[in-house]
Amino acid sequence: MATNRTFTMIKPDAVEKGHIGGILSMITEAGFRIVALKLTQLTVADAEAFYAVHKERPFYGELVSFMSRGPIVAAILEKDNAVEDFRTLIGATNPSDAAEGTIRKKYATSVGENAVHGSDSDENAAIEGAFHFAGREQF
Ligand code: DAT
Numbered sequence: 851m852a853t854n855r856t857f858t859m860i861k862p863d864a865v866e867k868g869h870i871g872g873i874l875s876m877i878t879e880a881g882f883r884i885v886a887l888k889l890t891q892l893t894v895a896d897a898e899a900f901y902a903v904h905k906e907r908p909f910y911g912e913l914v915s916f917m918s919r920g921p922i923v924a925a926i927l928e929k930d931n932a933v934e935d936f937r938t939l940i941g942a943t944n945p946s947d948a949a950e951g952t953i954r955k956k957y958a959t960s961v962g963e964n965a966v967h968g969s970d971s972d973e974n975a976a977i978e979g980a981f982h983f984a985g986r987e988q989f
């Protein structure tokens with residue numbers, strides 16, 4: 851069953867470059883409501899677990915060290931058709947393939963450091979959101 855929430859992270863590259871405000875503006879201007887929000891940092895173990903599905907891929911080590919190297923912004927977003935519409939808003943994984951008007955087109959610098967995460971299914975959105983936010987932190 852489709853739900854109306856997704857989970858996102860503004861990744862360490864975008865936080866380091868000062869793009870938190872710009873990215874949150876694109877998100878809210880696209881019609882998403884922020885229902886949970888925090889600045890936090892993934893431990894190496896958190897990043898390994900979050901990206902466990904990629905553990906056999908050659909870029910896994912680099913991905914884990916990148917995602918744990920500095921603060922991220924974690925958020926839960928609400929909108930009709932949230933998961934799919936947010937994937938459209940962020941654009942392709944590789945910013946050189948990302949469409950005009952997408953967050954990755956504007957802010958990402960490489961396939962490895964691509965500014966934002968967006969959940970790929972309703973099930974993962976629920977798991978990823980619950981990892982970061984207690985029920986009383988979700989509005
Ligand atoms: P997405 O973040 O668009 O869902 P994904 O789930 O396939 O993409 O991969 C997760 C992250 O792993 C991605 O945001 C960046 C990194 N990654 C994926 N493919 C990569 C590659 N070929 N080289 C380096 N990093 C890669």
Ligand code: MG
Nearest residue numbers: 967968969970
């Ligand atoms: Mg993915």
